[in-house]
Amino acid sequence: MTTQRKVYQDILQKIKAIIYNDGLQTGDKLPSERELSERLNAGRSSVREALRSMEMLGLIETRRGEGTFIANAKDHRLVEVIASFILKDTKSREDLLETRKLIEKDILRVACERISDEYLLRLRTMMEHKDNSSEGEIFSTEFDTAFFRIIVSSTGNYLLMRLWSELADYHQTIWHHLTFRPSIYYKQLIEALSIKDQEKAIRLLDKYEMKRTDE
Structure with missing residues (x-):
């Protein structure tokens, strides 16, 4: 790896750290290029x-004339158009579901290696809130997506996050009815991640596979 490449990667990591440490969310403005250069002690180029x-x-x-902002990826998606024109046939939809599952297996492998105590706490807190809610054992696709989004975020791989988010959004657009996973799936998955057991995490994904219920 060249020195120039390493510096570039270090800057990327530091900018992501600034976004996290400053608590910046979608729509928030990033520090200016000059300010970032000063904070990172790096050249503006x-x-x-x-x-x-x-x-x-x-x-x-x-x-x-305004600056640089944290983007809302959904503003740049053509989910509805793709769903209407590309994913009309059943085979394409099945391929999409299979692709999502393959990517999620790779995500679990990476997450088992990288997930921090902070992300594990977020997952456990999410389950505690769910257990204490009036919904009880009813787990929606929205909950499942939010839960797995935390796992994807724990990998620190932003491109992987975008690819997975696209697939998850496509499913919510073209398939509104998927089988619900039970509480034990989420709790055992947290445990597998906490002990870095890749095989167990993937077995859980296979065992509690999301399937269509609107056929």
């Missing part, structure tokens, strides 16, 4: 290159 790559991934967006 290197900061500019890092910002451009983040913009290509759809993580940020530049508004002329």
